[in-house]
Amino acid sequence: MLILSKLYNDPDDGSSAGEPMIDKLEFLIALAREKNFGKAAEQCGVTQPTFSAGIKQLEDTLGVMLVQRTSRFLGFTAEGERVLDWARTIVADTRAMRQEVRTLKQGLSGHLKIAAIPTALAMVSALTTPYRAKHPNVKFTILSRTSSDVLSMLENLEVDAGLTYIDNEPLGRMRAVPLYLEQYRLLTSADSPLGERDQVTWAEVARIPLCLLTPDMQNRRIIDSLLHAAGGRPEPTLESNSMIVLFSHVRTGRWASVMPEKLANTLGLTERLRSIPIVEPEAVHQIGLVVPPREPMTPLVSALVAEATLLATQLA
CATH class of the missing domain: 1.10.10.10 (Winged helix-like DNA-binding domain superfamily/Winged helix DNA-binding domain)
Structure with missing residues (x-):
């Protein structure tokens, strides 16, 4: 005091x-x-x-x-x-x-800033589109960041909310709304090694050249851990902090990558490009919305949490 x-x-x-x-x-x-x-x-x-x-x-x-x-x-x-x-x-x-006070006076309006890990970027529109339909006076800024950056930006009041893993590395004091499980697929062309298979193991994936996210990304750390556990030594032939860069290389038919199933489906598959389930083990990780643990929440964040809760029931 x-x-x-x-x-x-x-x-x-x-x-x-x-x-x-x-x-x-x-x-x-x-x-x-x-x-x-x-x-x-x-x-x-x-x-x-x-x-x-x-x-x-x-x-x-x-x-x-x-x-x-x-x-x-x-x-x-x-x-x-x-x-x-x-x-x-x-x-x-x-x-x-x-x-x-502004919301009480003129309704929900303002600027909502969201930081998301690259693998979750394709899901942001599932939150922002219905949100904007209900609150057309709200503007959005969406930033692609590492999981550690998401938490740091929330702590330093740079963004209002984040989309990140909520079950793999510590979140600190953040409040989380689970959204969906990230499941992994081998993306490769039909005529490439393993391209004809209905499913593959992590041990098999560990033996082929891959393009992956950079090591500062939590998704990369997850994949490296799974490949190591299968006896592999991850040595990607290409690294990027952009999933679009990885996907564009895979689409040439000369590269392979490991990507979340929902992201692969959102980016779009072709007749030539296959998304093959990876098993043994069949690994999953939880993606969720994270917001600061403040009460009361701001009206903008409160509306976003409500939208996330609704989306989670639809994806369940």
């Missing part, structure tokens, strides 16, 4: 009317995101001297050092980490309050 009192009731902190304390909390969050004073200042739309002065005024107001720095950002102090947690909560609550 002392922190809140200082943030909202300190007339001698040097703040101008154009730079309220909530902006300084935004500065802190931007610094956590960018880890660079210049880049963080640019993201906040201010000069670096103004940004640095804002951080210093926040430190003076709270009476503690928040940032370890020399000529560059070195990290947060222990007190800085705790204040950063408060900053995320206060800024998120402030944004939510403003959004709810």
